[in-house]
Amino acid sequence: MKPVERKIYLASKSPRRRELLRQIGVDFELLLLRSDGPRGADVTEEVLPDEPAEVYVRRVANEKADFAFDLSRRRHLRPRPVLTADTTVAIDGAILGKPAGKAEAEAMLNKLSGRTHQVLTTVAVRTHEFADSFTQVSQVRFAQLRPADIAAYCATTEPYDKAGGYGIQGLAAMFIEHIEGSHSGIMGLPLFETADLLRRAGLRLP
Numbered sequence: 001m002k003p004v005e006r007k008i009y010l011a012s013k014s015p016r017r018r019e020l021l022r023q024i025g026v027d028f029e030l031l032l033l034r035s036d037g038p039r040g041a042d043v044t045e046e047v048l049p050d051e052p053a054e055v056y057v058r059r060v061a062n063e064k065a066d067f068a069f070d071l072s073r074r075r076h077l078r079p080r081p082v083l084t085a086d087t088t089v090a091i092d093g094a095i096l097g098k099p100a101g102k103a104e105a106e107a108m109l110n111k112l113s114g115r116t117h118q119v120l121t122t123v124a125v126r127t128h129e130f131a132d133s134f135t136q137v138s139q140v141r142f143a144q145l146r147p148a149d150i151a152a153y154c155a156t157t158e159p160y161d162k163a164g165g166y167g168i169q170g171l172a173a174m175f176i177e178h179i180e181g182s183h184s185g186i187m188g189l190p191l192f193e194t195a196d197l198l199r200r201a202g203l204r205l206p
Helices: 015-023 053-074 102-112 147-154 171-175 183-187 191-200
Strands: 007-010 027-030 082-091 094-096 116-126 131-142 176-180
Touching: 007 015, 015 183, 015 191, 053 082, 053 116, 053 131, 094 102, 102 147, 116 183, 116 191, 131 183, 131 191, 147 171, 171 176, 183 191
Parallel strands: 007 027, 007 082
Antiparallel strands: 082 094, 082 116, 116 131, 131 176
C-alpha cells in the first residue's frame, strides 16, 4: 500500500502563504524559484500584451508549478506534492502588480479608493500522478481614502511587496468596507479550496 504523504514542497517566497499553510496544519519544505539574478527569473511574471487578469494569474501559477515540480525531480528530492500560487489585483481590466516605489503605490491606492476591485489567486499542485489548479476571485471594496491616509500608508513598508500596493492582513484592513469571497484568498492562499486540492493530490490533512 502506498504511504500517504504528510508534507509538501512550497514554491513561494510569501511569508503570508507560509502562515496560512501552518494555520491548517500543512507541513512544508521550501523549494524556492529564482526571481532575479544574472540568469534572470526561473518563471517570468511579466504580463503578456492584452492578457486578462484571470488568464495571467492562472498561467503564472501553473508555469511555476511545472518548473518547481521538474526542479524537484532534477534534484532527486523525495516525491511530495509541489504547491505554487500567484495573486494579482485587477480593476477596470487593468492588472496592478507590486508597486516599484512610493509614487506608484500612491497611484494604485488612488485608483482603488472608493471603488470595488478584484483579487485573483491561482493555486496549483503537482505530483507524479496529479496536476490541477483553481482560481479564486474575491471582490474588495475600498472606502474613499483621503490623501493623508494614502501618504501615511505609503510611508510604511507594507505596500511594496504586495500586488495592488496593499495587504488586507495589515494596516490597510481599515480601508476595506466590504469583501465578497475569501479573506485568506485575498491574503494569497484561499484555504478552503487549497485544502481540497491538497487532499485530492493525496496529502493527509489534520
